[in-house]
Amino acid sequence: MSCRVVVLISGSGSNLQALIDQADPGLCQIVAVVSNRPAVLGLDRARRAGIDARVLDHTGFANRDSFDRALIELIDSYRPDLLILAGFMRILTPAFVAHYHGRLLNIHPSLLPKYKGLNTHRRALEAGDGEHGATVHFVTEELDGGPLILQSAVPIAADDTPETLATRVQQREHLLYPRVMNWFAAGRLALQNGRACLDGDLIGPDGLRLENTDFDMREMPDA
Numbered sequence: 001m002s003c004r005v006v007v008l009i010s011g012s013g014s015n016l017q018a019l020i021d022q023a024d025p026g027l028c029q030i031v032a033v034v035s036n037r038p039a040v041l042g043l044d045r046a047r048r049a050g051i052d053a054r055v056l057d058h059t060g061f062a063n064r065d066s067f068d069r070a071l072i073e074l075i076d077s078y079r080p081d082l083l084i085l086a087g088f089m090r091i092l093t094p095a096f097v098a099h100y101h102g103r104l105l106n107i108h109p110s111l112l113p114k115y116k117g118l119n120t121h122r123r124a125l126e127a128g129d130g131e132h133g134a135t136v137h138f139v140t141e142e143l144d145g146g147p148l149i150l151q152s153a154v155p156i157a158a159d160d161t162p163e164t165l166a167t168r169v170q171q172r173e174h175l176l177y178p179r180v181m182n183w184f185a186a187g188r189l190a191l192q193n194g195r196a197c198l199d200g201d202l203i204g205p206d207g208l209r210l211e212n213t214d215f216d217m218r219e220m221p222d223a
Contacts, residue, residue, distance in 0.1 A: 003028040003185035006080040008071075008088035009035045013042020014170060015086040015107060015177050020049045022178030028185035032078045034071070036090055052078070058090065068096040082184050085139065086177070094141045102191040104139040105184070107177050109169050111135060111151055112207075116144035121162040121169065131155055132165055134173045135207060136180045138191050147196040148207030149189065150176050176210060 005028050007016050016033060023030060033046035036058045046053040056074055061067035067090075075083060085106040097104065110120040112135040124132040133153035140146035152172040156165060183189040188199050196203040 002026075003081045004079055005030045005082045005084060005181065005185070006032045006034065006075050006078050007046075007084045007086050008075075009033060009040065009042040009086050010037050010089040011040050011042060011087050013040070013045045013086065015173055016042050017045050018174035019084065019086065019178050019181055020045065020051070022182075024182045024185065027182055028082070031080065032075075034074060036067075036071075036088070042087070064091070064093055065095070068093045072096060072099055082181070084177070084181060091143065092139070097139055097141050100139075102138070103184075105136060105149075105177075105180060106139045106144075106146070107134060107136045107173050108144050109134050109166070109173070111153055112137060112144060112148055119162075121165045124156065125160060125162060125165065129156055132169060134169050134176055136176050137207070138196055147191065147194065147203070148205065149196045149198075149203060150180050150210060151207045152176055152210040172210075179210070 007019060007030055009016055020030060030051050032052040032054060033042065034054045034056060035043055036056060038055045038057055043053040043055070054074060056067070056071055058067045061070065081103060083100050083104045085104070110124065111131070111133045115123050121132065131153040133151055135151045136149045138146040138149065152175065154168045154172060180189065183198065190197050198208070
């Protein structure tokens with residue numbers, strides 16, 4: 001049976017597009033895209049792909065708890081096996097995270113555990129780092145603190161700005177996220193006793209590394 005995937009967005013949906021384009025049709029199906037903001041480009045991407053595109057505007061709710069309860073009800077109407085955050089700009093309540101424990105993924109624009117939160121590209125430049133990157137991880141109640149799954153690093157150039165660095169990191173995100181989605185859909189990836197596991201083996205605390213687009217297939221499990 002195909003893995004049913006729901007994707008949450010708040011904006012343009014570039015990672016959503018990568019997920020749509022690279023989803024293994026024999027493994028998974030993106031059944032819905034939900035945005036907390038109306039009229040964003042990501043909703044158009046979903047519609048063009050024939051995917052249900054729904055809006056649940058957070059401004060219509062009195063508080064975070066009531067919004068998350070309504071969001072759970074909407075998501076669960078699609079009977080998802082996997083929930084993916086793709087630029088969903090909301091801090092989730094503990095009840096929401098617990099409801100989707102072990103089947104909730106996020107991607108963050110840094111080499112976690114470095115630079116949790118916002119403005120990661122600027123912070124990496126200000127720190128004088130030699131590399132930056134992106135990380136896919138399971139979501140827990142700790143913000144950007146769940147078990148790491150897969151990372152990819154990009155070198156920081158002397159003339160980089162936050163904008164140029166963000167562009168290169170985003171290109172890596174588009175490689176990482178679909179790969180991890182397909183791993184989960186194939187039954188290869190799981191969260192066990194608070195640790196990410198691939199093919200039954202524990203992933204180390206720093207996650208797996210995808211260094212570049214022509215990585216050695218012998219060292220990195222394929223999708």
